Amino acid sequence: MREKFNLGPLRPILVFCVIALIIMMISRLGLGLWQADRVTAAGGWSDLLIQGLRVDIATLCWLWGVAALGTAIFSGPHLIGRLWQVILRSWLTIGLWLIVFLEASTPAFIEEYGIRPNRLYVEYLIYPKEVLSMLWAGRPIEVIFSLLLTIVTLWFGWRLSGTLFKKITYPRVFWRPVIALMVIIVTFAGARSTLGHRPLNPAMVAFSTDPLVNSLVINSSYSLFFAINQMGSEADAAKIYGKMDKQDIIDLVRADSGRPLSDFTSKEFPSRTFNEASYKGKPKNLVIILEESLGAQFVGNLGGLPLTPNLDKLSKQGWSFNDLYATGTRSVRGIEAVTTGFTPTPARSVVKLGKSQTNFFTIADLLAKKGYTTQFIYGGESYFDNMRSFFLGNGFQDIVDETDYDSPTFVGSWGVSDEDLMRKANSEFERLHQEGKPFASLVFSSSNHDPFEFPDGRIKLYEQPKQTRNNAAKYADFAIGEFFKLAKKSDYWKDTVFLIVADHDSRVSGANLVPISRFRIPGVILGEGIAPKQDNRVVSQIDLAPTLLSLMGISATYPMLGQDLTQVSDDWPGRALMQYDKNMAYMRGNDVVILQPEHEPRGFEYDPANQSLTPEAQSQNMKQTALAWALWGSLAYQQGYFNVTAPKADPLTEERLNNEGKNQH
Structure with missing residues (x-):
């Protein structure tokens, strides 16, 4: 058979x-x-x-x-x-x-x-x-x-x-x-x-x-x-967007940084430059208030919903950025950009990557070496998203989190409420000022996060039911207002530069390769001596740290390639970098190049009024510059270009590192 x-x-x-x-x-x-x-x-x-x-x-x-x-x-x-x-x-x-x-x-x-x-x-x-x-x-x-x-x-x-x-x-x-x-x-x-x-x-x-x-x-x-x-192989953006010679990457990002090429004196650390501060007085304290998920769509003065009366008022009292863009869609991406000036990549944020857990540049490390007390103040558990490990390994000397609050007003899924956070921050700043210690603090809110829990009776609800995204955004604004009521009455106010900025927008999505309008976020710099200004230039989160150091009076050598906006002309069109999953947008003015895995770069023009992208041919130089920025982060991470260890054979940079900061604190 x-x-x-x-x-x-x-x-x-x-x-x-x-x-x-x-x-x-x-x-x-x-x-x-x-x-x-x-x-x-x-x-x-x-x-x-x-x-x-x-x-x-x-x-x-x-x-x-x-x-x-x-x-x-x-x-x-x-x-x-x-x-x-x-x-x-x-x-x-x-x-x-x-x-x-x-x-x-x-x-x-x-x-x-x-x-x-x-x-x-x-x-x-x-x-x-x-x-x-x-x-x-x-x-x-x-x-x-x-x-x-x-x-x-x-x-x-x-x-x-x-x-x-x-x-x-x-x-x-x-x-x-x-x-x-x-x-x-x-x-x-x-x-x-x-x-x-x-x-x-x-x-x-x-x-x-x-x-x-x-x-x-x-x-x-x-x-x-x-x-x-x-x-497993995310650190190499070249595998996603295509390869470019290392020196070409360095040359293009240097040229697009706005600095004279003569400022780049280190071969070992090719993005390092010495940056002279625009403010020449006694160096000031720094407070960065990083707002969870507070995109432009929730901010009244940016054309969003009428949820932020306090932020709207503050934007008229300080340097307000009307066209500021987040680098990504996660909190750690915002932390990365604001505290390290590192450019976005298709990899995870450096807050989570192994090689950046110690010896990685942050403004906290720079300021700690100049005698500042550096803090991270949070209402939740600081180990979340590896923040505690990254911060403690890179210059943040003191971590305040949920376990450090005595009898908080309200505790939700993500920790104590924003108003508890802000009161704690104010008390920390008053203590440090009384002790005569210059300080630099990152204050990170969390109430504006699903499931949107916050205390009753604080705000007039925008909508029903209570626990919605819009109501939480309005409560976050309430807490901002309460903080600045205290700060303006404090002794530390006159000696401090404040930044209010979002980490990213909420629910970043859209029908475009990169939904640019959902990367737009609020940003306001406040403090005594900060003249009110409405800034309409395109600005990236990576520009904030260099600008803050300049306003504080900190002249320093660092690897950040963001612009010091105090020293850029008002007619500069600006540029922004936005990472959306595996796609990356490079925007210069309203011109846009978007990179996708295994595709040629595509050119667009962005219409802010209609929040739309229209296909538009872009120059080869702009496409190459976009690719260079997309590859720079992976290259810098792998090669240790953001390490804080001083170069061994670079006398000029060594001299600046040793001599800068004289007459500061």
Whole structure:
């Protein structure tokens, strides 16, 4: 009798693949219908469905291809076969749960970040206390649903796999190599999904200038694990945007920094320059108030909702930036830009990267060496996002966090309220001033964060119910107002430069490759001697630290390439750098170049009034400059260009490092 292939033990895997494929296709179709206007505008229905099926098949090959190979080899009615069956049932069940859970959580993630789950999904998981308390306080129904969905999916997967393994027949030994070879070929071809040089990746199926529509083509499991895989090699932006000679990168960013090339005297640290302060009096204290998620859309004087009467009033009393842009969409990205002047990259912020945990430049380290007491003041737990480790390793001498508040007025998921934070900050500044210690403090708010918890009776609610993003933004503004009531009456006021700035906007998303309008944030510099000014130049967060040092009267050598805005002409158009997932925008005035993975740079013109990007040819020089800025951060990080160790063979810089600061404190 002629022997036939017997694929019996592979049948459970095939059934699970079909079920998973149906789930992912239904989810994609549902998400597409939810975002139908954007999908239709991008002309993306065929890509969404056809290319989506391609990605789903590749995902299943990656997920269960090895399981199929193991089944071809190990399955059978013997001890090894029985052990393998337990492993395979667990593999199938957990794999199915993962697909179901990620697809179910995708709408909420899209609402928050404007794209399918990516690396942010993983980064938040390492802080279970904060995340779980935030979710329970703000989304209890979703938490309960997720728990029930997990239980049902795991139960269903285990029961189904058990049923499918009943009465299975196994192929004869001589068929197993043939089946194994077939599995290898199918898995390899399906996972790679192309005969081209590179295997399938999100850039290969991207077709639109709308990042959300592109992300809908892939499924959430593929999106998440591709992002995790990229994190292992994320430090090299050249793998994402393309290569450029190291010296060309250095030359272009130097030229675009606004400094004379003669100022760059170090070969070992190519971005270091000596920067003369514009203020010549006794050096001042520094207070940076970093506001959580307070984008321009919430700020009245920037054309946003009428939620910030205190900030609007303060903007008329100081140097107000009307066209200031965040470098990214996460708090650590804002911290990176404001405290180190480091440029954004597709990698994680230097706050989290290993090589930058010590010996990395921050303005706190610079000021600590000049006799300042340096502080980080926060209402939550400072270890979140690795802030405590980074700060303590790089010049911040004192950390004040949730454990240091006695009888706070209000404690929510993210720690004490902003008004508790501001009162604590004021008391710290009064103490340090009375002790005769110059100080530099970063004060980081947290109330304007999901689940938007704050004390009752402080503000007239903008809307109902109470715990909304708009109401939390209004409360954050209330706390700012309360702080400056105290600060203006204090003895330290006349000796201090203050900056109020957002870390990033909330819910950064949009139909453009980079939603530029969602990177616009408020920024106001205040203090005695700071003349009121409405600044309409394009400004980046990386320009703030050099400007603050200049206003404080601190002449110093440092590696920051941001502009000292006190010494730039008013007709300078400005430039900004914005990292949006793997895309990066370089904006000079209203001219924009956007870099994407494995694509040529694309030119646009930005219309601030309509908040729109229009395709517009840009010069080769601007495209090269954009690429240089995109590659600079990775190069500087890997080569240690932001290390604070002084160069060994650079006498001029050594002399400046040794001599600067004379007559200061």
